[in-house]
Amino acid sequence: MKICIIGTGYVGLVTGVCFADLGHSVICVDKDTHKIHNLKEGIPPFYEPGLKEIILKNMEAERITFTSNIKQAIEESNIIFIAVDTPALLDGAADISKVMAVADTIAQQKANQLKTQSHFFVVVNKSTVPVGTGELVKEMFFQKGLTDDNFAVLANPEFLREGSAISDSMKPDRIIIGSYSEKAIEMVEALYKPLFRIDLPIIRTNLETAELIKYAANSFLALKITFINEMANICDAIGADVHQIAKGIGSDGRIGRYFLHPGPGYGGACFPKDTRALVKIAEKANCETKIVKACIEANEAQKKVMIHKILNYYQGFIEKKTFAILGLSFKANTDDVRESPAINVINDLLKHNAIVQVFDPVAINNVKKIFGDRIKYKENIFDTLLNADALIILTEWNDFRYIEISKIKELLIAPVIFDARNLYDPKQLKDNGFVYFSIGRDNC
Numbered sequence: 001m002k003i004c005i006i007g008t009g010y011v012g013l014v015t016g017v018c019f020a021d022l023g024h025s026v027i028c029v030d031k032d033t034h035k036i037h038n039l040k041e042g043i044p045p046f047y048e049p050g051l052k053e054i055i056l057k058n059m060e061a062e063r064i065t066f067t068s069n070i071k072q073a074i075e076e077s078n079i080i081f082i083a084v085d086t087p088a089l090l091d092g093a094a095d096i097s098k099v100m101a102v103a104d105t106i107a108q109q110k111a112n113q114l115k116t117q118s119h120f121f122v123v124v125n126k127s128t129v130p131v132g133t134g135e136l137v138k139e140m141f142f143q144k145g146l147t148d149d150n151f152a153v154l155a156n157p158e159f160l161r162e163g164s165a166i167s168d169s170m171k172p173d174r175i176i177i178g179s180y181s182e183k184a185i186e187m188v189e190a191l192y193k194p195l196f197r198i199d200l201p202i203i204r205t206n207l208e209t210a211e212l213i214k215y216a217a218n219s220f221l222a223l224k225i226t227f228i229n230e231m232a233n234i235c236d237a238i239g240a241d242v243h244q245i246a247k248g249i250g251s252d253g254r255i256g257r258y259f260l261h262p263g264p265g266y267g268g269a270c271f272p273k274d275t276r277a278l279v280k281i282a283e284k285a286n287c288e289t290k291i292v293k294a295c296i297e298a299n300e301a302q303k304k305v306m307i308h309k310i311l312n313y314y315q316g317f318i319e320k321k322t323f324a325i326l327g328l329s330f331k332a333n334t335d336d337v338r339e340s341p342a343i344n345v346i347n348d349l350l351k352h353n354a355i356v357q358v359f360d361p362v363a364i365n366n367v368k369k370i371f372g373d374r375i376k377y378k379e380n381i382f383d384t385l386l387n388a389d390a391l392i393i394l395t396e397w398n399d400f401r402y403i404e405i406s407k408i409k410e411l412l413i414a415p416v417i418f419d420a421r422n423l424y425d426p427k428q429l430k431d432n433g434f435v436y437f438s439i440g441r442d443n444c
């Protein structure tokens with residue numbers, strides 16, 4: 001079986017290299033010719049631990065190729081994955097125009113090919129799409145004269161996390177495969193089989209259920225984060241410790257200890273857009289989503305928590321004060337800054353005419369595209385701290401955990417830290433003369 005993956009972003013590229021690593025023959029396609037040019041040289045388009053190595057290994061083994069020639073890739077393949085982006089429209093609904101454009105190209109190409117060569121192919125949607133999209137794709141294929149004997153459409157939503165994408169793909173908790181075609185499900189299951197020695201953690205569903213599982217999973221995780229953030233704000237107000245709250249509730253197996261770390265609000269390319277899209281999916285079906293709507297609203301408020309602490313401390317006057325920001329990506333181990341809380345904090349500081357100097361181990365170039373010369377970009381932690389009035393930590397990179405406290409004190413104008421990731425021990429900092437604000441532990 002020859003696999004083609006259309007869209008070589010975080011999901012498409014990682015899926016492609018992991019399938020290649022399992023021994024399959026994979027063609028990765030993208031319309032971005034610059035990206036493809038670099039990939040042919042073994043250069044990944046974004047930072048992801050272990051990605052470059054696995055690309056090079058599989059290129060060398062001739063199991064993976066990269067191309068912008070979508071038609072040829074489709075013609076040569078019988079399992080075609082769609083992994084293009086589905087960003088939010090202005091009203092919050094998911095924009096599926098790129099998925100539909102790719103589906104249209106597949107339908108046209110396969111309709112032509114089938115005139116001379118009979119075969120069965122499957123279209124697997126990995127993009128996160130609203131319920132009903134798989135049916136729309138099927139309809140498009142029928143309109144091109146294709147029949148159930150020629151093709152099937154599957155939904156196979158992706159659950160990898162940026163920063164641990166390779167290991168998530170190689171050791172998935174579960175694989176969701178939604179389709180009405182038994183034959184197609186078996187073809188796709190066969191691709192995943194090398195991952196597991198005994199039981200395949202595969203959940204077979206219909207198309208609609210698979211599409212909704214993805215939104216349900218992301219919205220539930222967003223809720224968990226938002227809940228602990230809300231607890232953190234209560235902790236700040238009453239003098240409790242949010243980490244002990246997290247431990248206290250997370251040790252209960254019904255709650256679970258993951259995703260109970262407080263912070264500056266969730267961000268990234270998935271949770272914000274998928275929660276908003278779920279509200280729209282429900283609205284379309286005349287259903288209410290009171291909890292998810294509240295979660296979105298609470299998260300927007302959470303992105304303001306740090307700037308409120310900063311303004312409170314300086315009594316509203318931060319004009320011309322210099323802030324050293326460590327961490328720009330929406331979480332550690334990625335260069336992705338889409339909907340990163342750091343963007344909100346920087347915007348708020350600039351609105352108050354503060355001076356902002358920033359450092360991130362890998363995300364600086366992406367932030368330059370947003371802020372240009374309105375902020376200063378530094379090459380390392382110490383240059384960033386030098387002569388700043390205060391330090392603000394916005395991403396939980398490991399590099400930031402072990403900075404010597406004495407060094408921070410020496411470089412800053414005043415020993416003031418606003419830590420949105422709770423990287424340091426409040427007592428230790430206070431004992432060393434720091435004014436230290438974190439999330440959910442300020443009065444401990």
Ligand code: NAD
Pocket residue numbers: 006007008009010011012029030031032035070083084085086098101102126127128129158159160161162269270
């Ligand atoms: P991305 O923006 O990183 O990559 C999308 C790629 O598709 C880009 O390289 C773009 O050039 C390419 N593309 C767009 N239209 C194309 C076309 N017509 N032909 C060929 N290539 C085309 O997106 P992503 O983060 O990989 O997300 C892809 C989908 O997976 C989205 O629906 C997203 O919600 C979902 N998802 C993302 C993650 C994540 O962590 N990023 C996790 C799970 C699911």
